Amino acid sequence: MDTTSTTVLVAKGLTKVYRMGEVDVHALRGVDFTLHQGELLVLLGASGSGKSTLLNILGGLDVPSSGTVHYLGQALHSASQSELTRYRRDNVGFVFQFYNLIPSLTAYENVALVTEIATDPVAPDEALALVGLGERLHHFPAQLSGGEQQRVAIARAVAKNPRVLLCDEPTGALDYQTGVQVLEVIDRINRELGTTTAVITHNAPVAKVADRVVTLADGQVHRDERNMTRIRPSEIRW
Amino acid sequence: MLISALDRKLLRDLSHLRGQVITIALVVACGIASYVTMKSAFQSLVYSQSTYYERYRFADVFASLEQAPAAVAERLTAIDGVREVDTRVVQRVMVPVEGLTRPAVGTVVSLPRHGSRGLNAVHLTRGRLPDPTRSDEALVLDAFAEAHGLSPGDRVAVVMNGALRQLRITGFGMSPEYVFTMPPGAMSHDPKLIAVLWMGRDAVAAAHQMEGAFNDVALTLEPGASQADVLGALDRVLAPYGAFGAVPRAKQPSHYMLSSELSQLESMAGFVPVLFLFVAAFLLNVVLSRLVYLQRSQIATLKAVGYADRDVGLHYLKLVSLVVLLGAVVGVAAGAWLGRAMTELYTGQYFRFPTADYRLTADVVVISVSISLAAAVVGALAAVRQVVSLPPAEAMRPPSPVVYRRSVLELLGLSRLLGPSARMVVRELERRPLRLALSSIGISLSVGIVVIAGYWSDAIDYMLDVQFHRSMREDVTVTFVKPLSARAARELQSMPGVWRAEGISAVAVRYRAGHRQRDSALMGYPRDLELRHLLDSTGERVTLPPTGVVLTRKLAEVLEVRVGDSVEIELREGSRRTTSATISGLVDEPFGMQGHVDEETFARLIGQSPTINTALLRVDRAERAQIFERLKRLPWVAAVSYPGEFREQFEGQSGSIMRVYTLILTLFASIIAIGVVYNNARIALSQRSRDLASLRVLGFTRGEIAAILFGELSAQVVLALPLGLWVGHLLVQALGATVDPETYRLPVFVSLRTFAFAIAVTVVSAVISFFLVRRKLDQLDLIGVLKTRE
Numbered sequence A: 001m002d003t004t005s006t007t008v009l010v011a012k013g014l015t016k017v018y019r020m021g022e023v024d025v026h027a028l029r030g031v032d033f034t035l036h037q038g039e040l041l042v043l044l045g046a047s048g049s050g051k052s053t054l055l056n057i058l059g060g061l062d063v064p065s066s067g068t069v070h071y072l073g074q075a076l077h078s079a080s081q082s083e084l085t086r087y088r089r090d091n092v093g094f095v096f097q098f099y100n101l102i103p104s105l106t107a108y109e110n111v112a113l114v115t116e117i118a119t120d121p122v123a124p125d126e127a128l129a130l131v132g133l134g135e136r137l138h139h140f141p142a143q144l145s146g147g148e149q150q151r152v153a154i155a156r157a158v159a160k161n162p163r164v165l166l167c168d169e170p171t172g173a174l175d176y177q178t179g180v181q182v183l184e185v186i187d188r189i190n191r192e193l194g195t196t197t198a199v200i201t202h203n204a205p206v207a208k209v210a211d212r213v214v215t216l217a218d219g220q221v222h223r224d225e226r227n228m229t230r231i232r233p234s235e236i237r238w
Numbered sequence B: 001m002l003i004s005a006l007d008r009k010l011l012r013d014l015s016h017l018r019g020q021v022i023t024i025a026l027v028v029a030c031g032i033a034s035y036v037t038m039k040s041a042f043q044s045l046v047y048s049q050s051t052y053y054e055r056y057r058f059a060d061v062f063a064s065l066e067q068a069p070a071a072v073a074e075r076l077t078a079i080d081g082v083r084e085v086d087t088r089v090v091q092r093v094m095v096p097v098e099g100l101t102r103p104a105v106g107t108v109v110s111l112p113r114h115g116s117r118g119l120n121a122v123h124l125t126r127g128r129l130p131d132p133t134r135s136d137e138a139l140v141l142d143a144f145a146e147a148h149g150l151s152p153g154d155r156v157a158v159v160m161n162g163a164l165r166q167l168r169i170t171g172f173g174m175s176p177e178y179v180f181t182m183p184p185g186a187m188s189h190d191p192k193l194i195a196v197l198w199m200g201r202d203a204v205a206a207a208h209q210m211e212g213a214f215n216d217v218a219l220t221l222e223p224g225a226s227q228a229d230v231l232g233a234l235d236r237v238l239a240p241y242g243a244f245g246a247v248p249r250a251k252q253p254s255h256y257m258l259s260s261e262l263s264q265l266e267s268m269a270g271f272v273p274v275l276f277l278f279v280a281a282f283l284l285n286v287v288l289s290r291l292v293y294l295q296r297s298q299i300a301t302l303k304a305v306g307y308a309d310r311d312v313g314l315h316y317l318k319l320v321s322l323v324v325l326l327g328a329v330v331g332v333a334a335g336a337w338l339g340r341a342m343t344e345l346y347t348g349q350y351f352r353f354p355t356a357d358y359r360l361t362a363d364v365v366v367i368s369v370s371i372s373l374a375a376a377v378v379g380a381l382a383a384v385r386q387v388v389s390l391p392p393a394e395a396m397r398p399p400s401p402v403v404y405r406r407s408v409l410e411l412l413g414l415s416r417l418l419g420p421s422a423r424m425v426v427r428e429l430e431r432r433p434l435r436l437a438l439s440s441i442g443i444s445l446s447v448g449i450v451v452i453a454g455y456w457s458d459a460i461d462y463m464l465d466v467q468f469h470r471s472m473r474e475d476v477t478v479t480f481v482k483p484l485s486a487r488a489a490r491e492l493q494s495m496p497g498v499w500r501a502e503g504i505s506a507v508a509v510r511y512r513a514g515h516r517q518r519d520s521a522l523m524g525y526p527r528d529l530e531l532r533h534l535l536d537s538t539g540e541r542v543t544l545p546p547t548g549v550v551l552t553r554k555l556a557e558v559l560e561v562r563v564g565d566s567v568e569i570e571l572r573e574g575s576r577r578t579t580s581a582t583i584s585g586l587v588d589e590p591f592g593m594q595g596h597v598d599e600e601t602f603a604r605l606i607g608q609s610p611t612i613n614t615a616l617l618r619v620d621r622a623e624r625a626q627i628f629e630r631l632k633r634l635p636w637v638a639a640v641s642y643p644g645e646f647r648e649q650f651e652g653q654s655g656s657i658m659r660v661y662t663l664i665l666t667l668f669a670s671i672i673a674i675g676v677v678y679n680n681a682r683i684a685l686s687q688r689s690r691d692l693a694s695l696r697v698l699g700f701t702r703g704e705i706a707a708i709l710f711g712e713l714s715a716q717v718v719l720a721l722p723l724g725l726w727v728g729h730l731l732v733q734a735l736g737a738t739v740d741p742e743t744y745r746l747p748v749f750v751s752l753r754t755f756a757f758a759i760a761v762t763v764v765s766a767v768i769s770f771f772l773v774r775r776k777l778d779q780l781d782l783i784g785v786l787k788t789r790e
């Protein structure tokens, strides 16, 4: 991959401090980070190392305590609430560890929830077909397995045709087989649609599917490596 | 897509929460309905009254006189500001009716001559008008006729000008002049005792030697005319003809009573329904804000996927508005129905208007619905704001991790007494004191309004008991046609079967202390008074001291005087002399304000030997009927009654309407209580379902997790009950402050029955709620709850 390609997201000197009564929790302590156009990036790190915090800031779900984040030149660290909403609505697809589907809406409707407000969406059934759920359109979340729910969440994230897809432990709650299926979907979206993707995982082997692997430790970037070869999810063993 | 995914979520949420939606809507409905019922009934009565007055041309000014030639009418019409004049012949008569121990007091009123419309027109309810050429036909006041089961065609005996005449009843009628008829000596309106007969003018005139003359004037004023000027001019014109003084409409007896009934109704339609409306709105606010807050992580997800705060806010706004509108439709419909029913009850049975003009004005609906809507919207938006103000990343996590502490009970070493479930209950309650407090306050408010709804009945019972049982100790109350010397009492005492007779004197006076003054009455009692008890605030008897005057506590407050101070007393009749007396005590009486003195003090104050207006008798109960018979034959006796009769009359009339009022409000208050308790339980279930499902997974039985949830709910209810009774007591005090204390004083007294009922309603609704929630709990989809994050 071309390293000089456009950077979609650039973060410099990010810190995030949570005040917990008397103690300050430093979740991020000066993180410099870039996400390039079209790449599939995996974020690794021990529990509590700050992965989710970083991803949430990149996705406009949270703001840093200090430092800067830019999305294609637009400053996110100083953006207003409504600018962040617009940013999320137009550019970011999210996949959460606990799926976060709306329980009272069917798979189809959960996706429609997003396509209705997006500018250039994919039809919900198409998005669901993309994740292999073309047959389960009208099931409610409670009627789907964890992996299926996660795939609905991915369909919901990609249906808006986002520039950036951010996934926080998308396989965290899933077994190996299902986890691989979900990764396959993410991998395919990245390859076929060219969506810039960042995936958090606890599973070091998963890193092999990435173009680049960033490891966080104790709120700082510990390693930033380029994979020589990027393997297919189905080839992973763990 | 026709309907957006977000609206679809709205509909699903509504149907999923239908139990709560329905009960919340019912709370709204009851708040609105109580306001709409009472306000619209009151407004309709005022409106019915004014249309009645207008359509039947109720006069503005009334005057009666000995006799004046018909030609004088011309001079009355010429008075500046007078629009229309109606001269009549009006005579007092006696109407002996079978079944009455004494004749009813009657008034014969001449009907306008053919071709003239007259004022105070008669509305014919049955039969026909009397033939003006016949002297033996009469139209009878319908309330009187119905009370005696008369019908058109029947004959009625009337003593006119000393002669007994048999009149044929041609029909029944009613008139704005006689909406309320109050017999002399009665404490409330009794349609049995007052007859009004309308007859042809010539017939009435002939019977009283008043051909070509009149003795009564009714007139209306030009708009903007000065009433005082007209009254003065009228008195001047009529003075040579033995005028008794013209009175404005405000002092016309029927209108005066009607107005005071309406103002009493206004105070009933004021405080309590408004209170209900606001309590319902507050509960709505609390319940809806919790309901919305339960969707915290869904709100965060909506934000995360790109919905703006405004979109999310609007979504919940729609949700709560639909619930409120559902309640509003039900509430307004129920309120309109009950309001109409109450209006008809009043106009049909009590006030007797020809038609009940029920009207529900837009402002009543708009005010009640917007207060409810505003409360709901504020509650929902506050919850939404609370969630959206957090970064979505944080809102998506379950609410802030709570700090577990060992509970106070545990620290006290009582933990061994608690099983693991009980310990969980205690910790949960201690961990969220605010939630416990809010829930308990909500329930206690609903307990409070159940108390105040039942209070009206208590207040009436209490006042009636004080007045007619503890204060009036006589078997028979005799009212005289005019003040008589004390000999009258002795004469009554000598009648067979009468054990004791006490005469009471009453005179109109003006009390004065410094620059403060009040017109009222002075009552004089015999030294060895037994049949009338004056009571202090604790219900203890106050014996009249031999010197000085005992005042109603409120009168002393108005005059700003205390026991030991001196008060000036000016007679408002006869010699009009002014003397002064020392205040020797205060009494608490539910009605009116007056002064009480011993007979000797009375004589000293009025400067002559006292006359008595009323006699109280203790009689041989077995002979009461014969004694009544004998008393009514005495020419100087106007009325004979007994305290229980007053009470029965009251119970049968305004009393029965007050009971209906109490019943309606109690019903509404109970529904509100049920709605609140049920919603509290449902919300607790939602808040805790995840924890409870986890416990089930860990091996707890359904019964055990139910016990945990119910433990928490019971704690709320148990806390709320005493708090609610206290709230009810405070509300009762507040209510007491809304009535005019110079007319009557509401006792701050709530019966055990009312308290017990409020407790029962709450406990029963808690038990039913537990049962319904228990069913939900049994159906708890363990995997579903754990698998999906709400």
Ligand SMILES: Nc1ncnc2c1ncn2[C@@H]1O[C@H](COP(=O)(O)OP(=O)(O)OP(=O)(O)O)[C@@H](O)[C@H]1O
Residues within 6 Å of the ligand: A018, A019, A020, A025, A026, A027, A045, A046, A047, A048, A049, A050, A051, A052, A053, A054, A202, B394
């Ligand atoms: N709202 C918060 N309040 C206080 N501390 C927080 C909060 N959110 C995160 N933290 C702390 O910040 C640090 C980083 O958290 P973060 O969620 O980013 O870790 P992570 O790398 O995603 O961990 P995991 O792999 O377990 O998800 C942790 O120590 C965490 O306890």
Ligand SMILES: [Mg+2]
Residues within 6 Å of the ligand: A051, A052, A053, A168
């Ligand atoms: Mg994380």
